Amino acid sequence: xxxxxxxxxxxxxxxxxxxxxxxxxxxxxxxxxxxxxxxxxxxxxxxxxxxxxxxxxxxxxxxxxxxxxxxxxxxxxxxxxxxxxxxxxxxxxxxxxxxxxxxxxxxxxxxxxxxxxxxxxxxxxxxxxxxxxxxxxxxxxxxxxxxxxxxxxxxxxxxxxxxxxxxxxxxxxxxxxxxxxxxxxxxxxxxxxxxxxxxxxxxxxxxxxxxxxxxxxxxxxxxxx
Amino acid sequence: xxxxxxxxxxxxxxxxxxxxxxxxxxxxxxxxxxxxxxxxxxxxxxxxxxxxxxxxxxxxxxxxxxxxxxxxxxxxxxxxxxxxxxxxxxxxxxxxxxxxxxxxxxxxxxxxxxxxxxxxxxx
Numbered sequence: 001x002x003x004x005x006x007x008x009x010x011x012x013x014x015x016x017x018x019x020x021x022x023x024x025x026x027x028x029x030x031x032x033x034x035x036x037x038x039x040x041x042x043x044x045x046x047x048x049x050x051x052x053x054x055x056x057x058x059x060x061x062x063x064x065x066x067x068x069x070x071x072x073x074x075x076x077x078x079x080x081x082x083x084x085x086x087x088x089x090x091x092x093x094x095x096x097x098x099x100x101x102x103x104x105x106x107x108x109x110x111x112x113x114x115x116x117x118x119x120x121x122x123x124x125x126x127x128x129x130x131x132x133x134x135x136x137x138x139x140x141x142x143x144x145x146x147x148x149x150x151x152x153x154x155x156x157x158x159x160x161x162x163x164x165x166x167x168x169x170x171x172x173x174x175x176x177x178x179x180x181x182x183x184x185x186x187x188x189x190x191x192x193x194x195x196x197x198x199x200x201x202x203x204x205x206x207x208x209x210x211x212x213x214x215x216x217x218x219x220x221x222x223x224x225x
Numbered sequence: 226x227x228x229x230x231x232x233x234x235x236x237x238x239x240x241x242x243x244x245x246x247x248x249x250x251x252x253x254x255x256x257x258x259x260x261x262x263x264x265x266x267x268x269x270x271x272x273x274x275x276x277x278x279x280x281x282x283x284x285x286x287x288x289x290x291x292x293x294x295x296x297x298x299x300x301x302x303x304x305x306x307x308x309x310x311x312x313x314x315x316x317x318x319x320x321x322x323x324x325x326x327x328x329x330x331x332x333x334x335x336x337x338x339x340x341x342x343x344x345x346x347x348x
Contacts, residue, residue, distance in 0.1 A: 021231050053298040061242055064235045071232040 004049065007056055011045045014060050018067045023074075029138050031088045033077075037070045088137045095133035098146065108135060119143060165211035174203040174221075184212045194218060246295035247340060253288040254337040257308075258330060260284055264311070265326050274322070278311035281329075296336060304332050 018041055022034065030038065041063055048059040077084040092104050094115060105115065116127065118141040124130060129149040134142045154161045168180040170191055181188065190210065195202065198218055206223070210216035260281040267274035285308045293301045307329045314322040339346050 021228060021235075023228070053302075055294055055296065055298070057242065057246075057294055061239055064239055068232045068235050068239070071228050075229060 003052055007052065008049055010056060011049055011059060014063055015041060015045045018063045021067050022070050029140075031137060033073055033087050034070065037066050041066055091137055091142075092135045093132065094135050094141070095127075095130050098128070098131055100127075104135075110135070115141075163213055164215070165213055167209040167211045167216050169207060170210045170216075171202060171205045171208035173207075174205060176202065180210075184210060186210065186212060186214065190214045249291050249295060250336060250340040253292050254333050256284055256288070257281065258333055261326050261330055261333075264315075265323060268315075268322055268326075275312070275315040278315045278322075281311060282308055292336075296340070300332075300336060304329065304336070307332060 019038070022037065044059055044062045044066070048054045048056045073083075073087060077087050092108060094101055094104055094108075094110070100112075100115070105111075115133070119125075119127060119130065119133065122141060122143045124143055124145070129145050130143055131146040132144040136142055165184075168177075168184055170177055170180045170184070170186075176188070176191065181191075191202075191208065194208065194210075194214070194216070195205070198220075200218070200220060204220055205218060206221040207219040208216060260277070264274050264277040264281060266272070267277045285305060289301055289305060307325060310325055311322065311329075314325055
């Protein structure tokens with residue numbers, strides 16, 4: 001039992017290292033070769049855990065071999081378009097200029113119901129509003145609406161908008177996050193100013209988010225957002 | 226670039242591991258195979274085959290731990306059991322001694338074959 005626990009911890013560590021080396025991707029965003037490596041890795045990891053007679057080093061070696069193959073393939077596919085197409089496949093236009101390409105749908109064994117479901121998933125409930133729909137290699141559908149159905153942008157509406165930037169958490173649970181200040185290019189003075197305005201001290205703050213212009217939200221401990 | 230360096234480091238680690246396992250298995254095989262051959266010769270010449278089988282067991286106990294890092298423990302246990310039978314067989318002067326020696330040799334050869342670069346191991 002203890003041996004199983006120790007072996008599990010070791011395998012957990014090595015699988016985590018392997019996954020980290022492969023880079024950050026969600027299962028749904030994976031290219032086919034990445035998905036294969038992930039599936040194989042999870043299978044290989046369980047073998048030495050289930051059978052303690054199997055040397056754990058064989059599992060670790062197999063995991064590392066898969067990581068090496070994956071890294072090499074990803075580097076090569078970055079350099080070669082042909083290899084990229086071979087390994088990952090290519091995206092396919094399903095709706096072109098508002099017309100459904102039935103041949104393309106048959107090629108990927110996609111039914112109209114599948115297409116409608118995928119469009120709904122992209123918040124498109126009327127297929128007649130779609131100009132282009134592309135099935136990406138990771139299986140997701142990219143949709144471009146017809147110009148008359150596209151949302152109005154501030155430029156088209158000729159509306160001046162308030163300058164806005166991405167907000168980052170600068171205080172969480174009463175602690176200042178220095179990396180956020182560096183990323184936003186702001187100083188502690190802006191935080192102090194906001195704290196003074198709200199009449200709080202740092203330890204009272206559960207969450208403070210700021211953008212690079214100093215705009216943001218402050219949530220006190222025990223307060224509703 | 227960092228991932229490539231990581232891949233190179235891992236590759237070096239795996240190469241080291243492969244060489245280490247290959248050399249451990251082959252060293253163990255050669256040493257034990259020679260010991261067993263010596264046992265067989267001692268038995269044939271009415272020599273001190275009991276002492277020779279003691280040496281096989283001592284060598285096996287020394288090598289087993291390292292070997293079980295690289296190969297299935299069922300296999301090492303199997304070989305260990307066969308080697309441990311040599312002593313009582315030698316003491317009783319049983320004719321099965323030679324058969325047991327031959328069986329251990331086959332098992333050792335199988336371990337060596339499985340670790341080698343050959344189609345049988347790959348497929």
